[in-house]
Amino acid sequence: MAAQRGEAADYYSNTGSEYVNGQQGYPPQQGYPPTEEQKSQQQPPQYGYQPPPNGEKQTFEQAFKLDKPKWNDVWAGILFIVVFLGYTAVSGIALHGYSSNSARTGNGIYGASSLALDNNTIILFAFVLAVAIVLSYGYVWLARMFTKQFIWVTGILNIVFAFVTAIYMLSRKYYSGGIVFLIFAVFAAFCFWTWIKRIPFSVLMLQTAIDVSKNFGHVYLVSFLAGLLATAFGAWYSVTLVAIYVHYEPGNNPACNTGAGGGCSSGKVIGLIVFVTFAMYWISETLKNLTHVTISGVYGSWYFCQNNFPKGATRGALKRSLTYSFGSISFGSLIVAIINFLRQLCSVARQQEAAQGDMVASICFCVLGCLIGILDWAVSFLNRYAFSHIALYGKAYIPAAKDTWTMIKQRGIDALVNECLIGPVLTMGATFIAYACALLAYLYVVFTDPAYNKDGGFTPVIVAFAFLVGLQIANIFTTPLSSGIDTIFVACAWDPEVLMRDHPDMYARMVSVYPQVQQAIHA
Secondary structure (H helix, E strand, C coil): CHHHHHHHHHHHHHCCCCCEEEECCCEEECCEECCCHHHHHHCCCCEEEECHHHCCCEHHHHHEEECCCCCCHHHHHHHHHHHHHHHHHHHHHHHHHHHCCHHHHCCCCCCCCCCCCCCCHHHHHHHHHHHHHHHHHHHHHHHHHHHHHHHHHHHHHHHHHHHHHHHHHHHCCCCCHHHHHHHHHHHHHHHHHHHHHHHHHHHHHHHHHHHHHHCCCCCCHHHHHHHHHHHHHHHHHHHHHHHHHHHHHHCCCCHCCCCCCCCCCCHHHHHHHHHHHHHHHHHHHHHHHHHHHHHHHHHHHHCHHHHHHHHHHHHHHHHHHHHCCHHHHHHHHHHHHHHHCCCCCCCHHHHHHCCCCCCHHHHHHHHHHHHHHHHHHHHHHHHHHHHHHHHHHHHCCCHHHHHHHCCCCCHCCCHHHHHHCCCHHHHHHHHHHHHHEEEEEEHHHHHHHHHCCCCCCCHHHHHHHHHHHHHHHHHHHHHHHHHHHHHHHHHHHHHHHHHHHHHHHHHHHHHCCCCHHHHCCCC
């Protein structure tokens, strides 16, 4: 550490800053130090990190003490529990009906029925889950082992795989899916080309997040457990989806003649699918954000308490996320779940219209999907930093979102955010895994040729849901990497002096790859 501080001191001497009596002097900046009026506008919340008296060991609750702890956004937490119980009830009834009609669901991959989704589809989703969890775990492992190459490889693989998927679908005359994947591939290639100059700063931030995760808290244990829960829930959702079709699809369905299966109709199938899919989005999004808030507590502890890391930081952050902040997490997750659900509906509708040859309607749904995607990006962007803010300062969702937006604009930390590629790269990685799941689902349907899909009507639905399951699982596995970086940005915005005083080597490296950081954190 002494050697690192010495190197940092040498670096600062070359850039106009110096150490005086062991204290770092800051390079002169335009508009810095701030005036008293600016200080009054930029003060952190009145509660939050509290320095320990006499350097004694402290817990997470003591380090980030809430003056008036309370359960925030209780209504959202209660609504989430109600929806989860409703999902459980629907799933239980559907699975009971599914088990009661096992004779019509086929005996395996090739023993499929001709009526609706069946065991053939369950086996497909089992393969999809296996591919998603293996690729997600491998993706995080590669990020830890080959940090610098990670960004390049992710961008290139994402582009290549998208082109391969598009070309293969087009060669099979599945034009609607092929054209969409081709558009995604071209857009991904353009984005990556424009991001190349920002790679050095992103590599630094990713390396910092990984170094902290290796030495502080239980970041990867939380990530692994969250990934297992996400996979288990994905399996539950997949089986429930098939069971609803088997139990309620009208036609030559013996279940409709029994008390348990009465009332079969296409409307009931659509309504239940809509409900369980929305619930799946909300539950998985909440799981992801619970992971994010927990890990943000660990990174916040490292940033503010590097020399006196709180004991039980991971446990304390998890406890707060499951109690006082649970309603706020549910609230923010609900907004994203609604947006993602609407985008999923547009995706299914677009593919079905294209399969029927109505290209005008397909293009309209494609444009609508893009607009919803932009909205999803904006809300998700704000949520990431708002949840890091909630982890450290304990506010309700709306006040935290407002404070976060004000902080970003006043502090100029948006310059840092804009220069970091980790978010887009991790999104690319999750999308790559989702591509793999979608391609696997398509190949499976093509080669097994189930009887229920003779006319290809179920292909868009199956491919879309496979893509969805893979994307959600990958997002949860990669949450620890993005959470650490998001938390560092939030902490730097509220208290940049801690960065320069307690993490001088990191500050020196940031200045070396992105000199504007000096203005960004002092704006």
